[in-house]
Amino acid sequence: MPSQIAGLTRRSTLTAGALAAFASLLAPRLAFADEKTVMAEIKKLYGDKPMAEGKIKLDVPEIAENGLVVPVNVEVESPMTEADYVKAVHIYADGNPQPGIVSYSFTPACGKASAATRMRLAQTQNIVCVAEMSNGALHMAKANVKVTIGGCGG
Amino acid sequence: MTTKPTPRVRVPAKAAAGELIEIKTLISHEMESGQRKDAQGKTIPRKIINKFSASFNGKPVFSADWHPAISANPYQSFFFKATESGEFTFVWKDDDGSEYSSKNKLTVG
Numbered sequence: 001m002p003s004q005i006a007g008l009t010r011r012s013t014l015t016a017g018a019l020a021a022f023a024s025l026l027a028p029r030l031a032f033a034d035e036k037t038v039m040a041e042i043k044k045l046y047g048d049k050p051m052a053e054g055k056i057k058l059d060v061p062e063i064a065e066n067g068l069v070v071p072v073n074v075e076v077e078s079p080m081t082e083a084d085y086v087k088a089v090h091i092y093a094d095g096n097p098q099p100g101i102v103s104y105s106f107t108p109a110c111g112k113a114s115a116a117t118r119m120r121l122a123q124t125q126n127i128v129c130v131a132e133m134s135n136g137a138l139h140m141a142k143a144n145v146k147v148t149i150g151g152c153g154g
Numbered sequence: 155m156t157t158k159p160t161p162r163v164r165v166p167a168k169a170a171a172g173e174l175i176e177i178k179t180l181i182s183h184e185m186e187s188g189q190r191k192d193a194q195g196k197t198i199p200r201k202i203i204n205k206f207s208a209s210f211n212g213k214p215v216f217s218a219d220w221h222p223a224i225s226a227n228p229y230q231s232f233f234f235k236a237t238e239s240g241e242f243t244f245v246w247k248d249d250d251g252s253e254y255s256s257k258n259k260l261t262v263g
Contacts, residue, residue: 069225080235093223097189100221104232109215111174111235117218118225120187151225 033099038092038128041099045090049138051130056089056141058129067121067151072101075114076131076139080106086113088132095125120151159183159203161256163244168261169236177208178231181246181254187222203254205247206230210260211240236262 059073076086085108091101106113113131124146131139164178181203188200200222207217216232234242239262246254 096223097187098222101223102221103219105217106232107213107215109210109213109235110233112233115216115218115230115232117220117228117230119223120225121223 031097032122033092033094033096035094035126038094038099041092042090042128042130046130046132046138049136051138051140053140055139056129056131058127058141058143060127060143060145062144063146063148064121065148067123067147067149069118070121070145070147070151071116072119072127073114073116074104074129074131075112078113078133080108080111080113082108083134085110085134086131087134089113089115090130090132091119092128092130093119093121093125094128095123096121101127121145121147122150123147157182159246159248159254161244161246161254163242163256163258165242165258165260167259168263171237171262173236175234175236175260176231177234177242178229179206179208179244179256180227180229182227183246183248185220185222185224185226185228189222201249203228203246203248205245207245207247208232208234209243210234211238212243215242236260238262 055077057075064070074089076089078086086106089104092099093101101119102117104115127143127145129141159181161181166175169175183203186198186201190198192198202222204220208215215234218230220228240260242258244256
């Protein structure tokens with residue numbers, strides 16, 4: 001096996017690793033969101049309202065090789081009529097510097113509460129999705145994404 | 155390096171009444187997260203498109219609030235139930251106040 005991957009030799013990787021370890025002793029650690037910050041964000045919007053499971057299909061890759069571009073597709077079960085539709089969907093990540101990824105707002109004109117985009121993930125983490133129905137009911141779904149190369153750049 | 159963001163939208167030109175169509179959008183933009191540092195170790199200021207919205211004949215259909223975790227050259231797709239002919243307006247709002255837009259016609263019938 002060649003030890004050279006994209007211009008990185010074994011030695012430079014080791015040196016970089018050692019330097020990074022040293023730097024982390026000196027500098028305060030880069031703050032990352034965690035499960036608590038995500039829950040706090042959700043609480044800001046919806047308080048302590050109970051969350052039901054189900055109805056949400058959160059489609060993310062199990063393993064993302066490149067954290068810079070991770071597809072995320074969400075679909076919420078709903079008839080999407082004036083009387084019963086999905087009002088909003090919020091997606092959070094618990095291992096990024098900031099918890100928010102995207103917030104969607106749907107209308108009955110959408111016909112289907114589904115949307116797809118691409119996100120950056122700094123590391124292996126959980127994606128949390130909250131859907132708000134027009135009657136106020138809340139649903140939640142979670143998925144874990146393993147990230148091989150983080151997408152936050154230095 | 156910075157070029158003017160150009161939106162690209164894919165909307166079917168025609169649809170049957172009641173048909174569910176998928177709309178795909180893409181805009182070129184670096185989506186600078188505000189987390190990166192330059193060679194001098196200074197943080198590069200955040201500059202992202204923070205809102206995308208779609209309306210049909212002036213009525214809002216769908217919108218997305220994007221956070222810095224959205225990838226560069228942001229892609230967004232969503233659905234629309236075709237009921238009548240008309241025109242979509244798609245608007246992207248940048249952190250610096252600029253707005254980029256695209257208009258696309260849809261014929262139903």
